[in-house]
Amino acid sequence: MAGLILRRLASTAIVMTVVALFVFGMLHLAPGDPAAIIAGDIATQEDIARIRAKLGLDRPLVEQFLVWLGHILSGDLGRSIFSDRPVAELVAQRMEPTLALAVTTMLFSVVVAVPMGILAAWRAGSWIDRLVMSFAVLGFSVPVFVFAYVLILLFAVNLKWLPVMGYVSFREDLGGFFKSLAMPTLALGVTYIALIARITRASMLEVIHQDYIRTAHAKGLALAPILLRHALKPASVPIVTTIGIGVALLIGGVVVTESVFAIPGLGRLTVDAILRRDYPIIQGVILIFSGVYVLINLVIDIVYTILDPRIRY
Amino acid sequence: MAVATPLETETRPARMGPWLFVRRYPTVVAGLAILLVMVAIAVLAPWLSPEDPARINPRMRLRPPSAANWFGTDHLGRDVFSRVLHGARVSLFVGFTVALASTVLGLAIGLVSGFLRRLDAVVMRVMDGLMAIPAILLAIAMISLSRSSIRTVIVAITIPEIPRVVRLVRSVVLTLREQLFVDAAVSLGARLPRILTVHIMPNTLAPLIVQATYVCASAIIIEAILSFLGAGTPPDIPSWGNMMAEGRTYVLVGWWLLVFPGLFLSLVVLAVNLLGDGLRETLDPRLRRSARNL
Numbered sequence: 311m312a313g314l315i316l317r318r319l320a321s322t323a324i325v326m327t328v329v330a331l332f333v334f335g336m337l338h339l340a341p342g343d344p345a346a347i348i349a350g351d352i353a354t355q356e357d358i359a360r361i362r363a364k365l366g367l368d369r370p371l372v373e374q375f376l377v378w379l380g381h382i383l384s385g386d387l388g389r390s391i392f393s394d395r396p397v398a399e400l401v402a403q404r405m406e407p408t409l410a411l412a413v414t415t416m417l418f419s420v421v422v423a424v425p426m427g428i429l430a431a432w433r434a435g436s437w438i439d440r441l442v443m444s445f446a447v448l449g450f451s452v453p454v455f456v457f458a459y460v461l462i463l464l465f466a467v468n469l470k471w472l473p474v475m476g477y478v479s480f481r482e483d484l485g486g487f488f489k490s491l492a493m494p495t496l497a498l499g500v501t502y503i504a505l506i507a508r509i510t511r512a513s514m515l516e517v518i519h520q521d522y523i524r525t526a527h528a529k530g531l532a533l534a535p536i537l538l539r540h541a542l543k544p545a546s547v548p549i550v551t552t553i554g555i556g557v558a559l560l561i562g563g564v565v566v567t568e569s570v571f572a573i574p575g576l577g578r579l580t581v582d583a584i585l586r587r588d589y590p591i592i593q594g595v596i597l598i599f600s601g602v603y604v605l606i607n608l609v610i611d612i613v614y615t616i617l618d619p620r621i622r623y
Numbered sequence: 624m625a626v627a628t629p630l631e632t633e634t635r636p637a638r639m640g641p642w643l644f645v646r647r648y649p650t651v652v653a654g655l656a657i658l659l660v661m662v663a664i665a666v667l668a669p670w671l672s673p674e675d676p677a678r679i680n681p682r683m684r685l686r687p688p689s690a691a692n693w694f695g696t697d698h699l700g701r702d703v704f705s706r707v708l709h710g711a712r713v714s715l716f717v718g719f720t721v722a723l724a725s726t727v728l729g730l731a732i733g734l735v736s737g738f739l740r741r742l743d744a745v746v747m748r749v750m751d752g753l754m755a756i757p758a759i760l761l762a763i764a765m766i767s768l769s770r771s772s773i774r775t776v777i778v779a780i781t782i783p784e785i786p787r788v789v790r791l792v793r794s795v796v797l798t799l800r801e802q803l804f805v806d807a808a809v810s811l812g813a814r815l816p817r818i819l820t821v822h823i824m825p826n827t828l829a830p831l832i833v834q835a836t837y838v839c840a841s842a843i844i845i846e847a848i849l850s851f852l853g854a855g856t857p858p859d860i861p862s863w864g865n866m867m868a869e870g871r872t873y874v875l876v877g878w879w880l881l882v883f884p885g886l887f888l889s890l891v892v893l894a895v896n897l898l899g900d901g902l903r904e905t906l907d908p909r910l911r912r913s914a915r916n917l
Contacts, residue, residue, distance in 0.1 A: 321751075328752025336764055344768050447900065451893035453844045455851050455867065456885035463878050474874070562759035566848050570871070580760070584767050584854045592764050600755045 315612055322608045329600045330382065333593050334375055337365065348391060348587040361391060365589070387594035392586045397594035400579060407477045408575030412564055414491055415498045420553060423503040427510020427549075428537055431518055434511075442507055449504025454563045458497035458570040465493060475572040490573075498567045502556055509552040513545040547614060554610040561599045651901030657894035661887075665711040672705035676861045685877050695879035697869065706861040707883050713850075713862035714843050714891055717777055721842035722835045724781045729788025730831060734819045736789070737796025747793075750786040758783035758841075759848060766854045776855050780845050784838045791834050795827045829906040836899030840892045847888050863888040 337344050345362040346353070366374045381388065387397035430442035452460075466474040472493055478486035517523065518541050526536045568577030576595055583591035645652045664671065680700030688695045694703035736746035753761075762779035769775045799805060799822075808822050849855030850864025858865055863884040870880025 321748075324748050325751045325755050328749055329755050332752060332756065332761075333764070336768060347768060347770060447893065447896055451840070451896050452889045453847055453885075453892070455848065456889055459867070459871075459874065459881045459885060462874060463881070467875060467878070558754070558757045562757040562848075565759060565763075566852065569852055580763065581852050581854075584763055584852060587767050589764075589767060592760075592767055596756055596760050596764055599757055599760060603757070604755050 314615055318608060318611055318615075322604055325604055326601065329597065329604075330379060331375075333596055334378055337367070337589065337593075338371065344589070348589055350587070364389070364391060382597065387597065388590040390583075390588050390591055392583075392588045397590050400591065401576065401594055401598060404574060404576045404579045406479065406575075407573045408564055408568065408577060410480065410487070411491060411494055411498065411567065411573065411575065412560060415495045415502065415560060416553075416557075418495050419499040419502040419506060422499070423506035424510050424542075424549065426503070426507040428514055428542065430507065430511040431514035432537060434515060439511075442511065446504040446508045449500045452500065454497055454501065454566045455570050457500055458493065458567060461493045461497055462570075475570075477571075477573040477575075490571075494567045494571045494573060497570070498560065498563045501563065502560055505556050505559065506549065506553060510545075510549050513548045514541055517541045517545045547618060550610055550614070554607045557603050557606050561603060648901050648905070650897045651905075654894045654897030654901060657890055658898060661711050661891050661894065662715060664708055665715045668708045668712055672702070672708050674702040674705045676701060676705040676709045677859075678702070685873060687877075688879055694883040695877065697866070697877075697880055698873060703866070703879060703883055706866055707863070707887055709861045710863040710866060710884060710887065711891070713773065713856050713860060714846060714888065717773070717780065717846040717856075718839040718843040718891075718895070720777050721780045721784060722839035724777070725784040725788055725838050726831060726835045728781070729785045730792050730824070730827065732785070733789040733792025734796060734823060734827075737793040738800065738815065738819060738823075743793070746789070750789050753783065754786045756783070759845060762845060762849055763852070763854050766849065771854075771857050773856055773860070776846060776849060779849075780842050784842065788831070788834055788838070791830055792827050795830060796823055799823055799826055833899055833903045833906055836895055836902060840895040840899065843888070843892050843895065 343358070345358050345365065345367055348365075349357045349361050362368050366377065369377075378388075385398060387401065389396055390400060393400075426442050426445075430439040433439050462474055465472045472489055476490055478490045480487040514537075523536060523540055526540050531540075564575070565577035565580055567573070568575045569581045572578070576598070580592060580595050582588075583595075678701060680696070683692075683696050683700040685698055686692060686696045686700075692702050692704060694707055697703055697706070732746060736743045758780075761783045762776075765779040765782070766775055805818065805822055808818050813822075846855055846862070847864035847867075850862050851868045853868060855864055856862040858869075866884040867881050870877060870884070873880055
């Protein structure tokens with residue numbers, strides 16, 4: 311067991327090193343002079359030289375990477391080109407809204423999607439099943455920001471039930487917090503719900519027709535315990551794995567959702583950084599998001615190897 | 624439980640009458656029909672559009688849909704209908720190009736790395752690393768480092784899509800590698816390139832085609848998102864994402880600026896997804912078997 315967990319940790323470290331290499335390498339593999347592109351069209355030679363020095367582009371490549379990696383491991387993500395403030399500080403300031411949105415969306419999606427998938431599998435082929443599957447296809451097809459504007463036009467502009475945009479911290483006003491997150495959560499959740507509902511249905515279907523389920527029915531167990539304890543439990547490995555992998559989807563969606571609803575989180579920080587070509591910020595956000603993604607999946611993997619006796623590599 | 628009739632097990636679309644095909648695969652037909660209409664719109668956009676999509680008309684700003692401007696006009700008085708028709712070009716071009724490019728590259732990498740174990744370990748770690756970076760952020764980072772153009776957008780969307788294709792191809796190769804016919808080819812002295820292209824590659828095509836449709840759908844969405852965020856298609860080219868980015872300022876007064884591009888965008892992606900789901904059901908024997916067990 312310990313060896314297994316150690317192996318997982320090692321492979322996670324490798325993946326993160328590859329991520330770091332990518333993020334670092336992009337700056338150097340980009341066609342043309344990245345310093346000149348970041349500086350913009352009206353930059354002087356001094357500006358470009360200043361940016362080049364700031365990004366460390368004037369030193370040998372290997373030295374650059376090692377110095378950079380050392381900084382990152384000690385928590386220094388560099389400084390913003392635009393405001394000259396430390397990226398770690400900017401990121402920390404913007405963390406709360408993003409975390410709030412991501413966590414509410416995740417909880418909401420799982421709570422909605424898993425029962426949907428169970429229902430669809432239990433009544434496979436019925437109108438409920440077809441409804442769930444149609445919703446899943448739609449959820450994959452309507453882009454986050456399009457659905458977000460449908461919600462805004464409906465609930466904020468027409469019905470005036472909810473604020474159009476903005477974010478209220480839960481420390482200030484709990485009701486306002488949930489109101490401000492209602493539409494973003496719904497918009498961001500749709501694709502995620504579609505993903506989870508679909509995998510729940512598929513993995514439940516594989517279990518639900520097995521003999522021991524029929525036995526449970528035959529000995530007169532109620533439907534709920536059969537579906538939840540006998541069927542969902544063994545079907546849950548692919549479901550939870552998909553929830554973990556779907557975090558990548560969620561993170562991409564967060565950036566867009568925050569932009570639509572003017573939520574001052576990491577996504578907004580990133581989008582503002584694109585317009586100013588503030589690469590250190592983009593780089594820092596990528597490293598953090600990828601780290602979170604890898605960590606979540608590592609935890610899921612480890613928890614499952616501990617809990618599920620069927621998984622032994 | 625549906626009992627498979629002999630006809631169902633030997634499905635051969637070529638011998639089926641067109642009506643039978645429509646009845647058996649209604650979603651594939653619907654997806655294909657919408658997609659064909661969209662391709663026609665994209666190709667014929669200059670002739671179908673009532674106005675030049677770039678023509679500014681300051682006296683006709685922010686007009687709601689009318690007989691003259693079916694989808695209304697935008698903040699510069701440009702005809703939204705003409706712009707939406709032209710927007711199909713960028714979306715479909717990016718979608719098809721990315722699907723093709725990532726499939727070809729992923730196929731090549733997957734074939735070779737599935738067969739050469741030494742290489743495999745390295746390639747798969749690189750792919751794991753790539754997959755750990757959310758696609759949109761990776762694309763944003765690449766675009767922020769280069770000048771904005773459609774080509775940059777295509778490259779930036781293609782690279783994050785490659786790992787999924789590689790994994791798929793590799794998994795097929797890994798199972799095929801142990802098969803008798805591959806052993807036979809090896810013992811007959813066939814060289815690696817020949818084994819890969821003649822014996823292995825044809826078996827990857829069916830799942831690959833399905834995967835390509837999903838890549839296409841995801842590429843269309845990501846292009847729209849990038850353009851919407853101001854990191855995609857240059858603003859002088861009408862694309863659905865660009866149009867919605869310009870229209871978002873007027874969300875309170877001009878719903879048509881957001882609804883029509885959004886509707887077309889969702890329709891195209893829906894069509895591609897329906898096609899992909901249908902193809903998967905017909906091409907993937909594994910799925911067909913499990914569907915029959917229901």
